[in-house]
Amino acid sequence: MLVILLGPSGSGKTTIEQCLERRHHIYRMRSHTTRARKKGEGHNAYYFVTREEFRRTPMVESVFYNGHFFGLSAQEVIKAQYGDCVVTMDQNGAEQMKRLFPACVTVFLDCPFYQLE
8 A cells, every 4th residue: 555645844744654664664655856955854864866866767756846856766666566655745746646556545634834843
């Protein structure tokens, strides 16, 4: 089963994703990005790549956001065929994934505005 988490920044997507990975051994699909690693961000949050590496990597879905590219590689998607996976992405990416995996589950996380980062 493929679970796609959606929601605004600070809604808990990454926390839930990490919990599913640690406690339930669900594979967390990592996206590629051309942005720099944020302070305190783990090395396995994304595949941090250059723009050239991003262009050479076959992507199933990608987006240009805030001056940087983000995308899910075909290689990561292949892993979804062999077991349970979870991934965080935006609405457009989720729609693209639904076309590839019609049985995937999308979960939208919401929280009150005052709780967002």
